Amino acid sequence: MRELVFALEYESGCNRVADTLASHPDARIRSLSLHATAESLWRVDHATGTPDALAAIEDAFLDTDYYADCLATEDCNATQTTEVLDHTDETLVLYSHWERTPTCASVPHIARDHLGDGVLFETRHEGRHYTWRVIHSGAGDVGAFFDALEAAVGDCARMEMLRTADTAAPAGDTDGERRGLSPEQEAALRAAVEHGYYESPRAVDVGELAAHLDVPRSTLTYRLRRAEETLAKRYVADTRLPTELAPQL
Structure with missing residues (x-):
């Protein structure tokens, strides 16, 4: 499939x-x-x-x-x-x-x-x-x-x-994609990091970043949200311990 x-x-x-x-x-x-x-x-x-x-x-x-x-x-x-x-x-x-x-x-x-x-x-x-x-x-x-x-x-x-x-391939091992992100999502994420979007306080807002990348603000917001969702789900899946191996409190 x-x-x-x-x-x-x-x-x-x-x-x-x-x-x-x-x-x-x-x-x-x-x-x-x-x-x-x-x-x-x-x-x-x-x-x-x-x-x-x-x-x-x-x-x-x-x-x-x-x-x-x-x-x-x-x-x-x-x-x-x-x-x-x-x-x-x-x-x-x-x-x-x-x-x-x-x-x-x-x-x-x-x-x-x-x-x-x-x-x-x-x-x-x-x-x-x-x-x-x-x-x-x-x-x-x-x-x-x-x-x-x-x-x-x-x-x-x-x-x-x-x-x-x-559909049977391991996550992130699909047609050369790395970490399950599309090229557009990875480019948006890299630009966001490089320009300080994830700094606190932020060095650039999404509108300024969108202008720099020459894409509509809504498009950049969508790509970042999808990239963040993919990475967050992968992080949780990769770090989840089986119940029997979880530390006993």
């Missing part, structure tokens, strides 16, 4: 949910379940954030006629149903079902076309970044998949490859 992890960074005005999350930077959406056939797609998403953010996310899902992963830049006349399964002050759970039309395109359907059946998907949406984790058999044409995805996205989003690996 093979794993692909990539992110789409949406331009302003191209994706209602991305615009909503950009206005509520502490909010997050992750998929609990995502399935696609040749004709349809259905998924369950879990959102966290402030009450105002969750209300805005709910509106974005319910009021957008063709949101459910369709990459069309205008109304493609697809039929979508979205239902709220749970809504509290801190969480929102949504179910979406989408029937395709001939003009529709989506990451799952493009993946089915080029990577075959039995593909698994996991997503995370924060700010303008929509991160996809795709697990497939390894028998498909990955290059054709990304070419078709780039053509479907067009000018609405930039695509950033984060990881491609054998």
